[in-house]
Amino acid sequence: MSQISGFSKLTKLQKIDWLTTHYLSDYPKAKTIIKQYWNTDEALQKLHDEFTENTISNYYLPLGVAPNFNIDDKLYAIPMAIEESSVIAAASKAAKFWLDKGGFNTKILGTTKVGHVHFNYYGDSKQLEEFFKNIKTQFFAATTSITRNMEKRGGGIKDIQLIDKTGDLENYYQLYCTFETVDAMGANFINSCLEQFGQTLEAEARADKALAAEGTFPEVIMCILSNYVPECLVRAEVSCPVAELGETKAEAEQFVKKFSRAIKIAEIEPYRAVTHNKGIMNGIDAVVLATGNDFRAVEAGVHAYAARKGHYSSLTHVRVENGIFRFWIEVPLALGTIGGLTSLHPLVKLSMAMLNHPSAEELMRIAAVAGLAQNFAAVNSLVTTGIQKGHMKMHLMNILNQFEANETERTKAIEYFKTNTVTHSEVIHLLEKMRS
Ligand code: MEV
16 A cells, blocks of 8 residues: 555556556455446546546446326426335335326425524624624625625525624534525535625724724634525425325225325334435435435435434324325425536536526425435335335346346346345356356
8 A cells, every 4th residue: 555645746657657556455356347338428527527626437327217207287307316125116106196196296395495604603602693784784794796696596695693602612603694596406506605694794993993992803713505405495295185195995904004104103213213304315316416415415405404403303294184195205405407518518418407507496306206206116015015125126227237147148047036035146047057
């Protein structure tokens, strides 16, 4: 193992040489594999190389499509980038199931994003409040060049408040700032505004006579958006008469009883809620990735929201009233359909085109629906057949690929597992038998 300085300054080939010499010397295929994933179109490869730093190759994820989603009376084929087998199949199955039952209905509950200037202040808080009141307009004035374009698109800074957090942490205050970023995810816009607010705060403080008399000034610690966006919220729902959820009345009632119980368990039991919400994120992340959005930001914000009441809980809920089954999700999603990767990555552009160039609000609705559909499919399987049956059938392909099965072996294995249970060891056993 070896240390290097100036790695980023090496060419791509030099980086690969260094890496294969020092870290992959016992992996003879390394260079071939790295290069196998390069795109032959040099311009396209360059584009990908420049998305990030120290790029050596491309990392593929499958881009699949889940068709037949009726969302607010509009039909969608949803692009999903995900490696996990069963997820797209499950989403497609749920979409088809709800297609003739009114589909998915959604509502945007808010689009407000949040950022903070976190700072210390050691003087009298009343004095600080007075100072803040006097200079509040300066924050808006100092950011006009940043906000001009955003305002033209209907967005901008919504409000700036001074928050006294000294009860939680000595001398800690914040500017709690809210933003509307319309179709942009808005991270750059928000962070640029916040950094300017921080500078304005310190500059105005130095010029303030009352603060000077106190001899203490706000000291900015950091300026950064928050990925916790409980007011950038979307709701998606499906509903139908209970009777439509089974072949017979008894079957439908039994299904609804078990399904509702499963959701209630996820509401009160964090161990279950985490897995339950993970299933939801299978759907949401796949759409977020396909559309070039920041899935880490979405994940962090969603899980914080799931824990907002003091314990981690389900993002989906169910109610049965007057013979009607209602199942819904409420989820914070700060997404963008302009800027960032959306205008750069060819597959992201394709995904956006597939969705007919949605606004950010429309993409919030679509992603929430993908999460709800995924959860419906997962819980449906869990309370009926169990998930392994379907899952392992899909997983069979991965195992066959892992052991480099040829066409004949594949055909025979698929045939064999039509009537036998797929397990990892059973697949290996079968391959060994065919190969001996
Ligand atoms: C697997 O990726 C997701 C599930 O575990 C979700 C769930 O249990 O609800 C099937």
